[in-house]
Every structure is written in structure tokens, then in C-alpha cells.
Amino acid sequence: MRKTIKKLTKIRELSSLSFLVLLFVIVGLVNSDFFKIKNLLLTFDGSVMYILLAVGISFVIVTSDVDVSIGSTLGLTAAFIATCVRDDVSLWIAIPATLLIGAVIGFINGIGVAKLKIPSIIMTLGTMGITRGLIYIYTDGKWVENLPDFFKEYSQANIFGFINLFLLVTLILVVLIFLYLSKAKKGRYFAAVGDNIGGATLIGIPVVKTQILAFVLSGVFAALAGIIFVSRVGFVSPTAGSGYEMTAIAACVLGGISLSGGVGSVIGATIGAIIMSSISRILVFLKFSSDLDKTITGILLITIVVADSLLHRRAKEKARKARLSARSTSEEVKQ
Amino acid sequence: MSRVEKNNEIMISIRNVYKSFGQNAVLKGISLDVAKGDVVALIGGNGAGKSTLMKIIMGIYQPDDGEIFIKGEKVNLNKPSAALAQGIYLVPQEPMLFPNMTVEENILIGFSEKRSILHNRLVELIVQLGWNLKLDRKADSLSIAEQQLVEILRGLLRESRILILDEPTSALTFNEIESLFKLVTDLSSKGISIFYITHRLTEVFDIATHVAIMRDGLFTLKGLVSEFTKEMLIKGLLPPNAKSTSSTAGNVCKQIDHSKTRPVLEVKKYSGYGFSNINLNVYPGEIVGMAGVVGAGRTEFATTIFGMDEVKSGQVILNGEDITSLKTTEVLDKGLNYVPEDRFLNGIFKISDITSNTSSAIVRTSSNFLLNRKKEKEVTDEYIKDFRIKATGQDQILGSLSGGNQQKVVIARALSTAPKLVILDEPTRGIDAGARGDVYTIINQLKESGVAILLISSDLEEIVELSDRAVTMFQGKLTNSFDRAHINLDNLMAASFGVYEEEKAICEKQ
Numbered sequence: 095m096r097k098t099i100k101k102l103t104k105i106r107e108l109s110s111l112s113f114l115v116l117l118f119v120i121v122g123l124v125n126s127d128f129f130k131i132k133n134l135l136l137t138f139d140g141s142v143m144y145i146l147l148a149v150g151i152s153f154v155i156v157t158s159d160v161d162v163s164i165g166s167t168l169g170l171t172a173a174f175i176a177t178c179v180r181d182d183v184s185l186w187i188a189i190p191a192t193l194l195i196g197a198v199i200g201f202i203n204g205i206g207v208a209k210l211k212i213p214s215i216i217m218t219l220g221t222m223g224i225t226r227g228l229i230y231i232y233t234d235g236k237w238v239e240n241l242p243d244f245f246k247e248y249s250q251a252n253i254f255g256f257i258n259l260f261l262l263v264t265l266i267l268v269v270l271i272f273l274y275l276s277k278a279k280k281g282r283y284f285a286a287v288g289d290n291i292g293g294a295t296l297i298g299i300p301v302v303k304t305q306i307l308a309f310v311l312s313g314v315f316a317a318l319a320g321i322i323f324v325s326r327v328g329f330v331s332p333t334a335g336s337g338y339e340m341t342a343i344a345a346c347v348l349g350g351i352s353l354s355g356g357v358g359s360v361i362g363a364t365i366g367a368i369i370m371s372s373i374s375r376i377l378v379f380l381k382f383s384s385d386l387d388k389t390i391t392g393i394l395l396i397t398i399v400v401a402d403s404l405l406h407r408r409a410k411e412k413a414r415k416a417r418l419s420a421r422s423t424s425e426e427v428k429q
Numbered sequence: 430m431s432r433v434e435k436n437n438e439i440m441i442s443i444r445n446v447y448k449s450f451g452q453n454a455v456l457k458g459i460s461l462d463v464a465k466g467d468v469v470a471l472i473g474g475n476g477a478g479k480s481t482l483m484k485i486i487m488g489i490y491q492p493d494d495g496e497i498f499i500k501g502e503k504v505n506l507n508k509p510s511a512a513l514a515q516g517i518y519l520v521p522q523e524p525m526l527f528p529n530m531t532v533e534e535n536i537l538i539g540f541s542e543k544r545s546i547l548h549n550r551l552v553e554l555i556v557q558l559g560w561n562l563k564l565d566r567k568a569d570s571l572s573i574a575e576q577q578l579v580e581i582l583r584g585l586l587r588e589s590r591i592l593i594l595d596e597p598t599s600a601l602t603f604n605e606i607e608s609l610f611k612l613v614t615d616l617s618s619k620g621i622s623i624f625y626i627t628h629r630l631t632e633v634f635d636i637a638t639h640v641a642i643m644r645d646g647l648f649t650l651k652g653l654v655s656e657f658t659k660e661m662l663i664k665g666l667l668p669p670n671a672k673s674t675s676s677t678a679g680n681v682c683k684q685i686d687h688s689k690t691r692p693v694l695e696v697k698k699y700s701g702y703g704f705s706n707i708n709l710n711v712y713p714g715e716i717v718g719m720a721g722v723v724g725a726g727r728t729e730f731a732t733t734i735f736g737m738d739e740v741k742s743g744q745v746i747l748n749g750e751d752i753t754s755l756k757t758t759e760v761l762d763k764g765l766n767y768v769p770e771d772r773f774l775n776g777i778f779k780i781s782d783i784t785s786n787t788s789s790a791i792v793r794t795s796s797n798f799l800l801n802r803k804k805e806k807e808v809t810d811e812y813i814k815d816f817r818i819k820a821t822g823q824d825q826i827l828g829s830l831s832g833g834n835q836q837k838v839v840i841a842r843a844l845s846t847a848p849k850l851v852i853l854d855e856p857t858r859g860i861d862a863g864a865r866g867d868v869y870t871i872i873n874q875l876k877e878s879g880v881a882i883l884l885i886s887s888d889l890e891e892i893v894e895l896s897d898r899a900v901t902m903f904q905g906k907l908t909n910s911f912d913r914a915h916i917n918l919d920n921l922m923a924a925s926f927g928v929y930e931e932e933k934a935i936c937e938k939q
Contacts, residue, residue, distance in 0.1 A: 298508075298539050356528070414702070
């Protein structure tokens with residue numbers, strides 16, 4: 095039992111990956127058009143934004159918090175960069191400024207959660223509302239449109255003739271982050287804080303800093319996703335990005351990141367994001383209505399979270415019983 | 430002891446440390462010198478201040494006043510990483526590992542050196558200690574003893590010079606304890622200073638070179654272990670002017686004859702998680718005190734009877750009816766009620782009014798579909814009067830009452846179900862002297878009315894004051910039972926720490 099659990103947990107990403115492959119194979123068998131290279135590439139291209147969101151929020155989830163403000167952050171940063179591009183502001187200024195906005199929102203979340211000890215769901219729900227409100231103020235409630243073509247063309251740019259520029263850059267980024275988190279000295283701090291916050295404090299890990307950094311990264315990645323949103327979609331409505339946080343959280347969970355913290359990787363988040371973003375496309379290929387998209391996402395999310403928390407609870411209860419048993423039996427042997 | 434041939438170099442020196450939390454003074458001027466290779470056993474009851482002192486040394490708390498020197502140099506331990514840098518490492522009572530990481534990751538995290546170098550040092554260290562510990566195992570698959578080894582490895586790899594072991598044996602089996610003792614001896618001979626917090630007096634003589642006893646934020650006794658006996662240690666744990674015998678009940682030798690009455694509660698060979706093989710009878714109109722140190726298994730015993738935890742084996746009989754493994758609501762209906770230890774966590778509905786709180790336990794039976802507010806009010810009125818609950822009225826929100834009055838409401842609620850047996854778990858913890866007196870009166874009134882009471886308390890004076898009979902629990906076992914004549918602080922303290930020796934029976938001789 096112990097061994098199988100150990101093995102299962104070791105291949106969390108692998109099981110998400112096999113789920114993805116299985117899903118694609120089934121869809122391909124039903125409708126062979128799905129397997130056309132062009133379609134597959136389109137499916138992957140479409141997932142870039144979600145990958146970025148999921149990777150960003152995975153830092154927060156691994157530290158056992160949650161950040162529901164990323165959808166609004168995406169919306170605000172998208173609106174901001176869109177106006178910059180429309181008004182001919184240099185990208186060298188506009189892009190860093192956009193990322194800074196994301197970082198500031200994340201920093202505020204981080205201070206609220208790590209310093210002021212506000213539950214992360216409440217804190218980020220608050221910033222989610224504020225940020226969404228800021229979009230309306232900033233855009234006067236109007237769409238930002240008529241963007242110059244050059245910016246929209248970035249999302250069409252291909253490297254080596256077939257792979258999308260954004261997709262390539264994102265995947266490289268994911269691999270680098272993965273290596274940093276698993277190999278670097280401080281990379282494991284996020285998981286440590288999420289795994290056992292008391293233990294992390296005791297061995298001198300800067301818990302508060304790590305938590306704040308997780309939220310800042312979440313905000314920055316949401317801003318990156320915002321930039322890509324503008325390039326792909328070509329206009330920004332005041333509701334841009336709303337609901338994306340659910341998709342990102344579901345992607346993380348689907349990718350094997352535990353909501354109780356401490357477990358999971360950005361590779362998992364990436365696989366989860368690809369699954370999430372292809373669901374609506376898959377539904378079309380299976381000739382279902384894509385209206386089912388949200389329902390299916392919800393069902394997937396709940397199923398996995400329930401299974402995860404049951405396992406977690408059982409392990410905890412087992413540990414407690416083992417501890418209590420040891421206390422009472424030690425005397426028996428002695429006498 | 431042979432290994433006391435050390436060079437007497439002082440490793441850590443604590444000078445006049447004070448610490449208060451709000452009104453509550455926890456440390457009242459603590460001074461202690463620990464030399465290289467010393468093993469200092471730190472003993473004290475609950476709330477004596479041991480943990481607070483260790484947390485100050487570990488940089489988790491800051492002292493209000495006082496200084497700490499390490500190797501003669503004054504240090505400012507303002508955060509755990511500062512303490513770690515000074516070579517101090519705390520092995521907490523419940524190991525604080527990262528369950529989802531491997532053993533190696535658990536040990537190496539937080540270091541700044543290169544992984545490969547650390548890995549080699551770690552392997553070397555394990556070989557040196559002669560341990561068999563696979564580094565790629567995940568921490569959640571380790572036993573408690575193994576987790577402790579990992580914690581100690583963490584400390585050693587950091588080249589800690591001062592190790593704090595907080596009740597390291599509390600969750601270990603006998604063999605594991607033996608190897609831990611070997612390890613401690615070994616570390617001590619290598620010049621590492623060790624603070625050894627324990628509730629087990631016997632261990633002091635097995636393992637420590639020095640002993641320090643804390644009571645009420647002060648050291649009542651400290652020095653070389655060889656200078657003390659068990660009896661002297663127990664004296665140090667007791668309040669200074671404690672009457673050694675109690676005599677609140679007129680004739681102390683009058684035995685209550687239970688042979689003709691049937692017990693309300695019969696517990697037979699009862700085992701669960703945290704306690705085992707408990708045999709206990711409680712008779713109507715009797716208060717049975719249950720003493721023991723924290724973690725002895727008393728609360729687990731109570732919650733298991735109350736249907737909140739899993740029973741392993743044995744039987745519980747209430748008024749002739751088998752109530753083993755019943756659900757909490759069923760146990761309640763049968764006439765047993767439990768007033769929990771931590772009223773803040775489990776006991777009260779903080780933002781409801783007194784009426785709702787008092788009547789919450791009878792709502793199921795007093796009302797049908799709609800609430801019977803009138804009945805609730807009547808019941809509550811009665812209790813407010815009887816218990817002298819100080820409140821502006823029935824509608825006062827419970828969270829705004831003082832601790833003592835909250836506790837009275839919780840007890841009132843338990844009584845409103847008209848139970849035959851009440852288990853009170855630490856009924857007066859954290860409440861003021863006045864309210865304490867009221868609670869005692871209530872408990873005595875209850876007893877007069879024929880209710881059987883099982884009183885779990887770490888406050889030994891409380892047990893002496895109230896109990897007709899007392900039992901002590903030690904490491905999950907009922908170790909001793911005392912009749913009225915033998916209930917006194919000395920006996921209870923000794924038995925709580927597992928070192929009670931049958932004394933001259935006072936009454937038989939008469």
C-alpha cells in the first residue's frame with residue numbers, strides 16, 4: 095500500500111500526461127481530423143495563455159495558498175498594454191511597465207496574506223474586485239480596439255516554419271523554471287513552505303518572503319498572459335480574463351499540484367493547462383456543444399480535488415494514530 | 430557518571446531572562462549555564478515555561494529582558510535563522526519534516542553549500558553514526574523514530590553545538606528509546622550540549638548529566654543529576670507550601686463502600702489510539718479525578734468514549750448498557766456528556782447568545798420542527814441563576830463573556846441533557862480564581878445530586894480538592910489508583926511522572 099502510494103505520487107506528472115495522450119487518442123479515433131498536425135499545433139498555440147497563468151498560480155498553490163485575482167490582473171494588464179500599443183508607446187517601456195503592474199498586484203496580495211495573515215482566498219477575492227474595477231476606470235468601460243497589426247502579428251510568428259514563437263518561448267521558460275525549482279538551493283523553498291510552514295520557519299527558511307514572492311510571480315505571469323491575450327485576440331473588453339482563474343486552478347489540480355500545498359511541478363501545471371484549453375476544442379471535434387466546457391471543467395476539478403483531499407486526510411489520520419499508538423505501547427514493552 | 434570529565438567550557442549562558450505574554454508572566458528571571466557536552470534534563474509541569482524558554486533560545490520568541498551568551502559572546506537571537514547560525518538546533522516534539530520531500534531533501538534544504546558536497550557529508554555522517562536510513566525515501570513513509578533521526582541529522586549536518594530535544598521519547602518504542610539514549614551519550618561525548626525536555630523522571634537518571642526543574646517560570650532546582658534523588662525532583666515540581674496530605678473530607682480513612690452499588694460507568698480492558706487496556710469504574714455521586722501529564726492519553730480516552738474516535742478493543746458500559754463504539758449523539762442520548770478541554774476550539778458557539786449555547790444540546794429533544802424558545806429560556810434562566818453566570822442577560826453573545834463564565838455556560842449545556850455521567854476535561858484551565866470557586870461549587874452540587882463525574886485535570890491541586898477517588902494515567906495506561914486518604918500532591922505528582930512507589934499504607938495500620 096505504502097509503496098503504491100509512493101510510486102503514484104512520484105509519477106503525478108506522468109499520470110496527467112497519460113490522461114492528455116489518452117484524451118487526444120480517443121478524440122482522434124472518433125474524429126481523425128483532430129490528428130492533423132495543423133490542428134494539434136493550433137490546440138497547443140491556444141494553450142499558451144493558460145500555461146502562463148497556470149505556471150504563475152502554481153507558485154501560490156504549492157505554498158498552499160490560492161490566487162483568484164489573476165483573471166482580473168490579466169484583464170488590467172491587457173487593457174494597459176493595448177492602450178500603449180494603440181498610442182504608439184515603445185514596447186521597451188510598455189512591456190516592463192505591464193509586468194510591473196502584475197508584480198505590484200501580486201505584491202499587495204503577498205503582503206495581505208503573508209504579513210497581515212488574511213486568508214488568501216479572501217485577500218485575492220478583494221484584489222480581484224478592485225482590479226476589475228480599475229479596468230473599467232482605466233478604459234471608461236469601453237473596448238480597447240483598433241490596435242496596429244504589427245502587434246497582432248507576433249502571435250502568428252512561427253519559428254522554424256511551424257512552431258509558434260510564444261509557444262516556444264513559454265515552453266523554454268517552463269523548463270527553466272522547472273530546473274530552478276527542482277535543482278536550485280532555494281527552489282524548494284516554495285514547496286517547503288506549503289508542505290510544513292512550521293518546519294520551514296524552524297530551519298530558517300524566510301517564509302514570509304517566499305510567500306510574497308509566490309504572489310508576485312503569480313501576478314507577473316498573469317501580466318505576461320495579458321500581453322499574449324492582446325496579441326492573439328486583438329482587442330480588450332472590460333471583462334477580459336474573467337473566469338480564467340478557475341481554468342488556471344483547474345489546470346494545476348489536473349496537473350497533479352495538490353491544493354494542500356507542497357506537491358507538484360510547473361510541468362504538471364503546463365500539461366494541465368493544455369488539457370484545460372483543449373477541452374472546448376475537443377468538444378467541437380466530438381460534435382458536442384462547446385457550452386459544456388465549463389460544466390466538464392467543474393466536474394473534473396471537483397473529482398480530482400475530492401480524491402486528493404481524501405488521500406491527504408487518510409495519511410494525516412494514519413500518522414496521528416501511529417503517534418498515539420507509539421505513546422501508549424512503549425510502556426508495555428518496558429514493564 | 431563517567432562522561433562528566435569534560436573541559437567545563439561554557440557553551441551557552443542564559444542570564445536573567447524574563448518573558449510575559451500580556452498579563453501572564455511566563456519566565457520570571459531564568460539563568461542557566463550549560464557547558465560543552467552537558468546533557469541538561471529540563472523538567473516541569475504544563476505551563477511551567479519550558480517551551481517558552483526553548484523558543485527564546487531558538488529565536489522564535491524574543492525575551493522581554495535578559496541576555497544570552499554563546500561561548501562568552503553576547504548574541505541576539507531575533508529569528509530562527511540567527512539561532513541556527515549560532516549552532517542551535519531544536520528537534521521539536523512532533524517532528525517538523527516536509528512530508529512530501531525525500532529524506533535527503535528534508536535534510537539539505539536551507540543550506541547554502543553545494544548539493545554534492547552536502548550529500549557526501551551527509552552520507553559520511555550516517556555511516557559514522559552507523560544508521561540505516563535510505564535517503565530517497567519520502568518523509569511521510571517514515572516512522573516517528575525515523576523522523577526524529579532525520580531531525581537530528583539536520584541538526585548535526587549544521588554542525589550544531591547545542592541541540593534541544595523536546596520530549597524526544599514521547600512517541601518512541603522501547604528499543605527506539607534505547608538507541609536514542611546511545612546517540613545522546615555519543616553526541617555528548619563529542620562535546621555537543623543538549624537540552625533534554627522530558628516528562629519522564631526515570632530518563633533523567635539514565636541520560637542526563639544535569640537537571641533543571643522549572644515551576645511557574647522559575648528554576649526551583651538545578652545542578653548535577655548525581656546530587657539528586659527522584660523524591661527531591663518531585664519536591665521541586667510541587668508548589669513550595671503544598672500540604673503533603675489533604676484532609677478536606679472529614680475522616681480521611683473512611684472508605685466508601687461500592688460493593689453494593691452498581692457503577693454508572695464501567696470501562697473494561699478498553700483500548701484506543703493513545704491509551705490501552707483501561708479498567709475503570711465510576712459510581713453514582715462520585716468524583717473520580719484523572720491526573721497525568723499532557724499527552725498521557727487522557728483526552729483521547731475521553732473523546733473515544735464519547736464516540737469521537739475509533740475504539741480498538743474493550744468495552745464501555747453505561748448504566749448496564751453497552752455504549753462501546755456508539756456515535757456521539759447516541760452516547761449523549763444514553764446519558765453521558767463530555768465537556769472538552771479546549772472550549773475555544775470545540776466547546777462554544779462564540780457568536781451566539783447564552784440561551785442558544787446553553788440549550789444547543791437539548792434542541793434535538795426539546796423542539797420538534799420549530800424551536801421551543803420558551804423552554805430554552807426557562808432552562809437557561811435556571812442555569813444563569815444557579816451557576817451565578819455574570820451576564821447582562823440571556824441574549825449576551827457568548828464570546829463577550831469572561832473565560833470563567835463561558836466555561837460555566839459550557840458546563841450548563843452539558844448538564845441540560847440531564848446526564849448520568851459527565852466527563853470534565855480541564856474544567857478550570859485559564860479561568861480566574863473566583864470563577865474557579867464557582868465551578869468547583871457546581872461540580873460538588875452535581876455530585877450531591879447523584880451525577881457521576883470523571884474529572885480530567887493537569888492541575889493536581891484541583892484533583893486533590895475535588896476527588897473522592899483518583900487515578901493517574903501515564904503513557905496511555907492507568908498506572909495507579911488512590912482512595913481519598915491517599916490523594917495528595919506528592920502521590921499524584923509521582924504517579925503522573927510514572928515513578929510512584931507503593932508507600933506505607935496509612936489506613937491499614939490504624
